[in-house]
Amino acid sequence: MAVIAVAELDHPFKADGVRVFKWANLTETNNTGEPIPAAYLADKSVHVRGTWGTGGHAAIQGSNEADVAPASANYTILSDPQGNTIDLTADKIEAVLENPYWIRPAITAGTGVSVSVWLVAKR
Numbered sequence: 001m002a003v004i005a006v007a008e009l010d011h012p013f014k015a016d017g018v019r020v021f022k023w024a025n026l027t028e029t030n031n032t033g034e035p036i037p038a039a040y041l042a043d044k045s046v047h048v049r050g051t052w053g054t055g056g057h058a059a060i061q062g063s064n065e066a067d068v069a070p071a072s073a074n075y076t077i078l079s080d081p082q083g084n085t086i087d088l089t090a091d092k093i094e095a096v097l098e099n100p101y102w103i104r105p106a107i108t109a110g111t112g113v114s115v116s117v118w119l120v121a122k123r
Contacts (some may be wrong), residue, residue, distance in 0.1 A: 001072070002030040009118075017123040023105050024116045025050075026058065028034035033117060035063070038103045041121035044096040045109035048088050048105070053112025054098040060117075062100030063117070070102050 001060075006042035009020040018042060038044065048058050061075035077085045079097045086094050087108065105117040 003031050004033045004060075004090060006034045006036055007043075013103065015122075019121050020044045021119045022078065022116060024041070026105060026107050026113070026115050026117065028053075028107050028110055028113050033105040034121075035073070035075075035102040035104040037066075037070075037101055038119075038121055039066075039099055041103045041123060042099050043122040044099075045120050046094060046105070047118040047120075048115055049091045050115030051111050051113065055088060056110030056113035056115070057108040058088050058113075058115050059106050059108045060071070060096060061104055061106050062098055063102045066099050066101040073102055075102070075104065088123060093094070097115070104108070 001053045004026050005025045006023050007011045046060050059077045063073035063075045065073040081097050
């Protein structure tokens with residue numbers, strides 16, 4: 001299992017207080033994204049897009065275990081505003097209901113999966 005590094009994207013039309021993060025090419029073998037501390041960014045939405053392969057699932061996970069290193073934290077799947085877990089099987093944009101300390105994407109199932117995840121968050 002490898003951890004995919006996160007990149008913060010810059011854009012000339014980005015509004016004040018908005019941050020955009022991207023995890024590129026998560027697969028079933030490179031299956032988690034580097035966690036970011038994002039509790040100060042209360043308004044979040046994720047966009048997952050790519051090749052889903054056979055049985056592909058991409059989840060958005062969070063943890064409030066701020067007292068441990070992000071790699072040692074225990075993560076759970078987050079929810080959208082309707083209370084549905086964000087465990088996607090197709091390209092989609094979803095709002096994130098919870099506001100955990102750590103947030104990351106993870107491939108939870110599938111073969112032939114290669115997806116990228118963008119997180120847009122605002123203070």
